[in-house]
Amino acid sequence: MFNINFLKPDRSNLNTFLYLGSFLFFISILDVFLNSFFKLNLTGFLPNFLSFLLPLVLGFVGLYFIRIEYSGIKNLDLLNKHINTNNFNAVLSLLIIFIIIKSMPPILSWFVIDASFAGDTKDVCTGSGACWTYIKVWMRRFMYGMYPNAEQWRINLSFVALVLLGSVGYFATDKFKKYLTLYYVVIYPLIAFLFIFFFISGGPVFFDFSYGIIAAILSIIIGFFIPSKFKFYYFLIVPLALYVILKYFLFFEEYIELGKLDGLNWVETGAWGGLSLTFIISFFCLIFCFPIGMAFALGRRSEFPLIRYISVGFIEFWRGVPLITVLFMSAVMFPMFLPEDFFIDKLVRAIIAISLFEAAYVAEVIRGGLQALPRGQYEAAKSLGMGYWKMHIFVILPQALKLVIPGIANTFLALVKDTPLIFVVGLLEIVGMLNLAKTNPKWLGFAMEGYVFAAIIFWIICYAMSKYSYNLEQKYKTDR
Amino acid sequence: MNFKLKDIVPQLITVIAVVLVFGFFTYNAQINMENRGIDFGYGFLSQESSFDVQFSLIEYDGSHSYFRAYLVGLLNTILVSVIGIIIATILGVIVGIARLSPNYLINKFAAFYVEFFRNIPLLLQIFFWYFAALRALPLPQDAEAMFGVFFLTIKGLYVPAFIWQNFNIFFYSIIAAIIAIIVIRAHAKKVQENQGKQIPVFLISIGLIFILPLLSFLIGGVRLSFEVPVLKQLATTSFIYEGGVSLPPELIALTLSLSLYTATFIAECVRAGIQGVGKGQKEAAASIGLTPNQVLKLVIMPQALRIIIPPTTNQYLNLTKNSSLAAAIAYPDLVLVFAGTALMQTGKAIEIVSITMFTYLTLSISISILMNWYNKKIAIQEK
Numbered sequence: 100m101f102n103i104n105f106l107k108p109d110r111s112n113l114n115t116f117l118y119l120g121s122f123l124f125f126i127s128i129l130d131v132f133l134n135s136f137f138k139l140n141l142t143g144f145l146p147n148f149l150s151f152l153l154p155l156v157l158g159f160v161g162l163y164f165i166r167i168e169y170s171g172i173k174n175l176d177l178l179n180k181h182i183n184t185n186n187f188n189a190v191l192s193l194l195i196i197f198i199i200i201k202s203m204p205p206i207l208s209w210f211v212i213d214a215s216f217a218g219d220t221k222d223v224c225t226g227s228g229a230c231w232t233y234i235k236v237w238m239r240r241f242m243y244g245m246y247p248n249a250e251q252w253r254i255n256l257s258f259v260a261l262v263l264l265g266s267v268g269y270f271a272t273d274k275f276k277k278y279l280t281l282y283y284v285v286i287y288p289l290i291a292f293l294f295i296f297f298f299i300s301g302g303p304v305f306f307d308f309s310y311g312i313i314a315a316i317l318s319i320i321i322g323f324f325i326p327s328k329f330k331f332y333y334f335l336i337v338p339l340a341l342y343v344i345l346k347y348f349l350f351f352e353e354y355i356e357l358g359k360l361d362g363l364n365w366v367e368t369g370a371w372g373g374l375s376l377t378f379i380i381s382f383f384c385l386i387f388c389f390p391i392g393m394a395f396a397l398g399r400r401s402e403f404p405l406i407r408y409i410s411v412g413f414i415e416f417w418r419g420v421p422l423i424t425v426l427f428m429s430a431v432m433f434p435m436f437l438p439e440d441f442f443i444d445k446l447v448r449a450i451i452a453i454s455l456f457e458a459a460y461v462a463e464v465i466r467g468g469l470q471a472l473p474r475g476q477y478e479a480a481k482s483l484g485m486g487y488w489k490m491h492i493f494v495i496l497p498q499a500l501k502l503v504i505p506g507i508a509n510t511f512l513a514l515v516k517d518t519p520l521i522f523v524v525g526l527l528e529i530v531g532m533l534n535l536a537k538t539n540p541k542w543l544g545f546a547m548e549g550y551v552f553a554a555i556i557f558w559i560i561c562y563a564m565s566k567y568s569y570n571l572e573q574k575y576k577t578d579r
Numbered sequence: 580m581n582f583k584l585k586d587i588v589p590q591l592i593t594v595i596a597v598v599l600v601f602g603f604f605t606y607n608a609q610i611n612m613e614n615r616g617i618d619f620g621y622g623f624l625s626q627e628s629s630f631d632v633q634f635s636l637i638e639y640d641g642s643h644s645y646f647r648a649y650l651v652g653l654l655n656t657i658l659v660s661v662i663g664i665i666i667a668t669i670l671g672v673i674v675g676i677a678r679l680s681p682n683y684l685i686n687k688f689a690a691f692y693v694e695f696f697r698n699i700p701l702l703l704q705i706f707f708w709y710f711a712a713l714r715a716l717p718l719p720q721d722a723e724a725m726f727g728v729f730f731l732t733i734k735g736l737y738v739p740a741f742i743w744q745n746f747n748i749f750f751y752s753i754i755a756a757i758i759a760i761i762v763i764r765a766h767a768k769k770v771q772e773n774q775g776k777q778i779p780v781f782l783i784s785i786g787l788i789f790i791l792p793l794l795s796f797l798i799g800g801v802r803l804s805f806e807v808p809v810l811k812q813l814a815t816t817s818f819i820y821e822g823g824v825s826l827p828p829e830l831i832a833l834t835l836s837l838s839l840y841t842a843t844f845i846a847e848c849v850r851a852g853i854q855g856v857g858k859g860q861k862e863a864a865a866s867i868g869l870t871p872n873q874v875l876k877l878v879i880m881p882q883a884l885r886i887i888i889p890p891t892t893n894q895y896l897n898l899t900k901n902s903s904l905a906a907a908i909a910y911p912d913l914v915l916v917f918a919g920t921a922l923m924q925t926g927k928a929i930e931i932v933s934i935t936m937f938t939y940l941t942l943s944i945s946i947s948i949l950m951n952w953y954n955k956k957i958a959i960q961e962k
Binding site for chain 2: 180181182184188191192195196403404405406409416418419420421422423424427428431432434435436437438439512515516517518519520522523530533534537546547550551553554557558561562565
């Protein structure tokens with residue numbers, strides 16, 4: 100028997116094949132590269148069809164020549180192992196390389212080279228590329244919606260304050276963190292909600308509450324210096340006391356008049372919009388849907404049949420309908436269910452609707468975690484004499500929640516991605532603002548730029564969230 | 580006695596709370612409706628609807644009833660969901676397998692696709708395809724034919740229509756072929772279990788599914804002709820294609836974005852499923868002499884499917900529910916036709932929203948029942 104070996108490389112004639120193969124491979128890539136970047140067609144003399152296929156054929160033959168099981172040359176072996184394991188893979192790899200090279204020039208020229216950045220009218224956008232001027236001019240609208248320009252510092256300040264309030268936990272000591280749970284579950288959502296709503300919408304209501312905020316922030320700051328022994332009692336008494344002092348003894352209405360602080364104009368929620376509204380809605384729904392979802396997850400695993408049926412009904416109902424119909428319901432049906440003179444703002448209605456909707460998903464995720472815990476955990480907790488709540492708070496939930504971090508993160512991601520749907524109730528967050536800007540007669544024809552811009556922003560937010568959840572998952576991973 | 584009380588009290592409180600809330604709502608609704616002079620009832624469904632719908636699968640115009648408008652919307656929703664589910668499944672499986680490819684480039688390409696499309700809101704993608712990408716298509720008069728018969732224009736995709744003669748005979752022949760294949764498969768399984776012989780089921784199946792319909796052409800008198808869309812001038816600058824089937828751009832944008840978006844999730848399910856099958860299974864299968872194809876078909880896939888099916892069911896449900904975003908680009912689905920136009924005209928908020936929600940609930944539940952049945956069928960039969 101003899102092997103036909105003249106087309107197959109092996110150790111003995113490796114060099115010939117290596118040079119020939121890499122030359123062919125190089126030629127094929129060079130051909131595509133020149134073709135796409137410089138509009139040069141090296142193989143223009145050939146018939147159209149052949150000229151189109153030639154790089155693929157050349158590259159394929161080249162890759163075939165350099166495919167060898169083990170050559171001892173590090174780079175070659177890496178190449179063979181990763182993109183050149185067999186004929187099929189070689190063709191696919193070549194196709195992907197060609198697609199990447201081919202798509203580079205149009206994308207680059209649209210995004211950067213032919214794009215216009217300068218100026219602030221439509222006239223500068225004459226090139227074939229993107230018109231980033233449009234984004235630049237409309238930036239404030241995309242970020243803040245119809246919120247008056249002069250008042251936008253209120254939104255910025257609220258977000259800064261929220262971040263500061265939220266980051267209390269990061270600086271707290273381990274002993275202190277126990278009490279922080281209370282803060283995060285009960286006090287923080289309340290503060291955040293009222294703060295954002297009353298501060299951003301403005302008006303006198305804000306000042307009734309601003310004492311509370313100042314009291315809370317002051318007491319937290321002082322709280323760092325209180326010995327941990329007294330911390331619990333400190334947080335029980337001091338914030339309230341501070342609030343009373345501030346309201347009745349320290350700040351008088353006259354001071355506010357003096358400081359012109361009362362001049363905050365009322366901005367109705369219909370004017371809120373843009374990316375800041377996306378954040379506001381996702382933030383509150385995220386805060387509210389978690390406890391509701393947890394309650395229904397526990398309810399679904401309750402040993403009382405009636406509570407169980409109610410929870411199952413709730414969860415399955417919300418999971419079975421699309422969010423858009425839920426928002427429809429909140430817009431047209433819900434006002435019918437309330438007393439006539441009782442009015443809930445449409446933004447609050449939307450937040451309630453989305454929170455309930457996402458709560459059902461959170462409930463299912465948490466239920467998964469509860470089910471995944473071995474029975475031994477329940478039995479051990481019970482045998483220590485713990486009651487239902489003690490058992491769940493100290494033994495079951497910490498473990499179950501740890502297990503379902505990826506699931507919860509996915510639900511929250513879905514929530515952020517669902518916020519554009521509030522266009523149904525007439526609120527315009529960033530996607531809605533884009534649709535509005537697109538129809539402005541002065542700026543027709545820039546739909547693509549707007550959507551690409553929003554897509555990039557959402558992509559960054561969502562990708563960062565998923566990476567963060569992955570890190571969290573790794574951090575809390577415990578072997579069981 | 581004490582013990583029993585402890586059981587009953589929490590339940591009682593919950594039930595009373597729920598009943599109170601619902602009672603409060605109903606009471607208010609009654610008062611509100613009385614004040615506004617609206618009466619509750621589903622009688623409006625048989626009234627004349629007097630609005631038109633752009634795209635419908637069944638015959639419909641303004642003289643038909645609201646119920647028929649509801650059916651039009653429902654069928655359009657189902658159409659988008661079914662097409663979307665099919666494309667998303669095919670794409671998702673391909674990408675999911677590509678994610679596990681040893682080829683670095685393919686692997687990264689698939690990962691890029693998944694990360695890219697998964698992290699952008701679906702509504703934004705729908706808007707992008709509809710308002711930006713599909714608007715860049717040529718006008719009907721400038722469109723170039725693809726393969727000579729398809730025309731992709733700004734007004735939609737025009738495809739040739741099939742014109743059948745004796746279609747029912749063709750249809751029966753396909754059903755006969757499918758039944759024959761099922762019988763042969765069952766027989767082949769029996770033969771293999773009893774005698775250890777393998778019958779080339781796959782080849783026979785392919786043969787059957789081609790030969791029987793072919794026979795129906797030769798003997799049964801089935802005739803098939805195509806009606807190719809032809810450009811027609813309406814006015815000096817207005818052109819349209821006549822004949823053939825036209826798919827509106829809304830439908831294209833919606834199916835495209837739904838399937839591209841959902842495929843990323845299905846791809847992740849497929850990847851997790853295949854990775855979930857132990858490495859030992861592959862090695863064991865290879866060591867008893869199965870070919871790579873057999874390993875995939877007989878060992879990996881049956882086990883992977885058990886992991887893949889439940890999360891994929893969820894994705895199908897999501898796709899069906901997400902198809903309601905059609906309302907944003909005016910594709911006449913259930914939400915737009917019924918919860919939008921019909922609600923505006925009749926003002927029956929409670930009835931219409933409840934019907935719409937109930938319909939989606941039914942759709943979701945029927946899909947999950949179907950997939951649960953399939954899941955049970957392939958689950959491990961423990962004896």
